[in-house]
Amino acid sequence: MRKLLVGVIATALVLVGGWFAAAYVAPTLTAGASGSSARVPSTPTCPAVSPVTIGTIVVPAGPVAGFCQPELVMAAHIMNAARDQGIGTHTQAVGVMTAIGESGLRNLDYGDAAGPDSRGLFQQRDNGAWGTLADRMDPYTAATHFFDKLTTIDGWQTMDPSTLAHAVQVNADPGYYAQYWDAAQTIVGALSG
Secondary structure (H helix, E strand, O other): OHHHHHHHHHHHHHHHHHHHHHHHHHHHEEEOOOOOEEEOOOOOOOOOOOOEEEOOEEEOOOOEOOEOHHHHHHHHHHHHHHHHOOOOHHHHHHHHHHHHHHHOOOOEOOOOOOOOOOEEOOOEOOOOOOOOHHHHHOHHHHHHHHHHHHOOOOOOOOOOHHHHHHHHHOOOOOOHHHHHHHHHHHHHHHHHO
């Protein structure tokens, strides 16, 4: 009887897991530029809002690459910080890609298990390298600190985007950010035009 009960529970878990994968995971997987699977947000229905201007960037309601205006505003702050440092659209996209991977382009006021003191778009740690909590929570300032470090890395102009993001963020997987590259390029292209 016990083996039968364990078998029934195991079968139920497999079925529920399969349903979850089909309903929630599979729709968020797409083939990336490198041919690997990449998680991207599903296409949301964005609220009908008027465009807003962040610096010189006009931000639409969206969706753009699966993101609505609140997240696109964060991308605009990243782009403005890079532009103010004389950094072109390729490296702006590296910043947007990194913030997608770290926070989903949301200005998070909490960390995670890997960094409980991490905050902001880039989940920057409270270690003195990224400024004060106010700096880390200000999208433009956080992006400025991100690009300040990025431009100190030898070969940053020609480095693979995910490897470059990893060199700045020092996360566990150098290839982690690659899955967000296409979305970042789409966002930067849409907001640059």
